[in-house]
Amino acid sequence: MPKRGKRYEALAELYDKNTQYEIDEAVAIVKKAATAKFDETVELHIKLGVDSRHADQQVRNTVVLPHGTGRDVRVAVFAKGEKVQEALDAGADFAGEDLVDRVQNEGWMEFDVAIATPDMMGQVGKIGRALGPRGLMPNPKTGTVTMDVAKAVKEAKSGKVEYRTDKQNIVHVPVGKASFTEEQLFDNVKTLLAAVIKDKPASAKGKYLRSVTVTSTMGPGVKLNPTRIVEIATK
Known part of the structure; x- marks a missing residue:
């Protein structure tokens, strides 16, 4: 086992790693x-x-967190005609048919979310x-086509x-920033869990x-009580 740093060990004393916490308790510890x-x-x-090797057991969808993620999201829209201006007016950082060439020929990838109109999917x-x-591949199921x-x-x-399962059947999703209030993080965590349970x-x-x-970038992971999650997230 790799040796943990003094800071990590000190933080780990804030909680019992063998205990499964309520959502609000875990959020408070993580903050x-x-x-x-x-x-x-x-x-x-x-x-x-689940076994994500089987198509009928893959979990993949989207959800809008009530308090956002706390980071600026750069959006690129692969579109043409009037849809280009529509995207820019809505707040897209980049939009146009030429974006395909920029990615293909220049290796340009300076965006966090890609959206495409159906008539652009042949090029995308x-x-x-x-x-x-x-x-980043646009997908109708996630509303990005x-x-x-x-x-x-x-x-x-x-x-x-x-959110989507990886090869180990794990979903990894950002739910906010440490600067969020405990209430904001609670709402975001509950919303995400409710969506995953529904799916x-x-x-x-x-x-x-x-x-x-639940964990923060540099902090230890705090386990939640799965049974209580279902009770709370599905209310």
Whole structure:
């Protein structure tokens, strides 16, 4: 086991690593443990009882967090015609048909969310190898392939996050900043958990929420009580 630093060990004394906490208790601990010199990101890590190798057990969707993520989101919209101006008017940082060439020929990737109109997907498909590994490929299921680009841009800017299972069947999602109030973090965590619970695949058997941990960028992970999560998040 790698040796932990003195700061990490001191922070770990703030809680019992073998205890599963209520959401509000965990949020309070994480905030207290976020002592870095920058505004740490608070993240939720959810181990699910699914097998993402099977298409019918993959969990992937989006949800708008009530208090956003606390970071500026750069949005690129692959569109043409009047949809370009519509996207820019809605707050997109970049928009146009030429963005495909910039990604393909210049390796340009200075954006956090990619949105595309359906008539652009033929061209966007050409840069799928660049966008896919970064989780940036527009997808109808997540609302990022749409003709209503104004709505998509506004949602992305206001705190819409995507969650999806990785190869280990774990969902990793930012839910705010350490500078958020405990109430704001509680609301965001509850909203995300409610969405993930709602998306439980019908084919998933056994315990769905295997483990749930909330942590900050530099802090230790605090475990949540899965049973209580279902009670609280689905009220």
